[in-house]
Amino acid sequence: MDQHKLKYLAPALGLVMAACGGGSDNQIDGEADDGGESGTDYNQLVIDARAETQYLNLATGEVVSSDGDWDLAFNRTSVQLNSGASGNGRVAGAVGDEQAEFYDAAGDPDLNKFVGATADGELDHMKSSFPVPESWTSDDVVYAFGDGWSVYGDGGVISEVPDIGYLVRSAEGDSYARMRILDFNFPTRTGGGIESFNLEFEVQVAGTTQLSGSTVSFTQPAEYDGGDACFDFDAGVAVDCATSETWDVLIGFSGREWYLKTNSGPSGSGQGGALGPIPWAELSAYTSATIDNATGESLVRAYAPDSTGGLFADSSWYAYNLQGAHKLWPNFRVYLIDSDSEDASAPVYAMQIINYYGSDGNSGQPEIRWKEINLTTGEN
Structure with a gap:
């Protein structure tokens, strides 16, 4: 008892x-x-x-x-x-x-x-x-992206969940992006960490209410070791996770955990956050990351750090x-x-x-x- x-x-x-x-x-x-x-x-x-x-x-x-x-x-x-x-x-x-x-x-x-x-x-x-x-x-x-973006499959390979996406707030808190994961390949039994990834962003720059209409991609950097990697979607470049304060999304693996992080809360000192997952068929029609297409209401408060x-x-x-x-x-x-x-x-x-x-x-x-x-x- x-x-x-x-x-x-x-x-x-x-x-x-x-x-x-x-x-x-x-x-x-x-x-x-x-x-x-x-x-x-x-x-x-x-x-x-x-x-x-x-x-x-x-x-x-x-x-x-x-x-x-x-x-x-x-x-x-x-x-x-x-x-x-x-x-x-x-x-x-x-x-x-x-x-x-x-x-x-x-x-x-x-x-x-x-x-x-x-x-x-x-x-x-x-x-x-x-x-x-x-x-x-x-x-x-608890990460704002949750754990619904990946799936554990045959042979111990973790991959992306297709047909979903997220809205993401930057570390500065004044710009946003629509994001989807096109590829995530983590063969857990090889011992080498994450093998490859491809995240696509369409940015809404600070001071605007419209997504840009063009995309930038975040893939594994040169000499990537399978652990953490960070991306600044405003600049459209990978940055050093340890030294950058402006990274917006961190993808990585450590110990027994793989994750997507925003630059916020316990993950970083920024004002980042995320909203989703949202079915890609719906999210792809969005023209703004801060205004609801259907109702015209603000989405800003819906983002979670x-x-x-x-x-x-x-x-x-x-x-x-x-x-x-x-x-x-x-x-x-x-x-x-x-x-x-x-x-x-x-x-x-x-x-x-x-x-x-x-x-x-x-x-x-x-x-x-x-x-x-x-x-x-x-x-x-």
């Missing part, structure tokens, strides 16, 4: 919470008539994470400073645990309810399910007890760009948050993210609800 994971709660108090930190209209909602199994005595909070990271203490419901006692950190779409690469705490997480019905057999979002789902309709997933997870996760580095995370990157809380609209739809997954993975008596919480748009309609204001729960084994 795993003593760490057998944590039981005292019932949450049904009290009203004052607005705090970056939130508004924050309260603990009333009880559902379901015998106490789900929907009862939960906290609900809107967090204004549009401009800066907000740090939440789940026990108090208060937004605190970055050096305070926090469990979760929010910055627009990003959610972090206070552990590993994100903080000096011991917070761990797991998925309590996958909400698999929001996706088809191929893992693609079910449009009708996402569009038709409501916070009230998905409240019954917020139960008072959950089985002990098979494993817990702490935070690590490299960050730290783990659970919420591996099991995202939303689907993006449904119906060709650059908006987010929550999948109402339930996450389990262990407030101290080394203390068997520390509380564990169930948490859902139920909205991303504030009462003013602006993005970057995640609304969450959570409650203290207990964990059960098959013996109980």
Whole structure:
């Protein structure tokens, strides 16, 4: 029996919470008539994470400073645990309810399910007890490009995923590019690292709102050793990763990891970021990297920097760009948050993210609800 994971709660108090930190209209909602199994005595909070990271203490419901006692950190779409690469705490997480019905057999979002789902309709997933997870996760580095750009194939060869692309923001933060990976060849069993790559960029120079109409290519430089290589798409040249501060995209391999990085967050000191992946059939029709072709709305805030995370990157809380609209739809997954993975008596919480748009309609204001729960084994 795993003593760490057998944590039981005292019932949450049904009290009203004052607005705090970056939130508004924050309260603990009333009880559902379901015998106490789900929907009862939960906290609900809107967090204004549009401009800066907000740090939440789940026990108090208060937004605190970055050096305070926090469990979760929010910055627009990003959610972090206070552990590993994100903080000096011991917070761990797991998925309590996958909400698999929001996706088809191929893992693609079910449009009708996402569009038709409501916070009230998905409240019954917020139960008072959950089985002990098979494993817990702490935070690590998360790249804005994600890991959906490559695939592990026959013979241990990693190659590019075809027919997708990305929008990329430069290190300076004032120019952009449309990017696709035409070739990525990493024969993992040869021991020589990445053998070849070809990334194609169409640049939107600073001060403009239109892609240039011509492309520049980033291929492995002369004397490439199979590790890291960097590209400045404004200049259209490969640059030295160690000495350049203006690189925009880094492709590489180290240890057991291969990656694409933007010059941002834990990856670099710049203001870079990325948006995607987007099907190439759709992305190839874009005339701007900062304006939505269909709606005329700005895409600037949709770019994500490299960050730290783990659970919420591996099991995202939303689907993006449904119906060709650059908006987010929550999948109402339930996450389990262990407030101290080394203390068997520390509380564990169930948490859902139920909205991303504030009462003013602006993005970057995640609304969450959570409650203290207990964990059960098959013996109980």
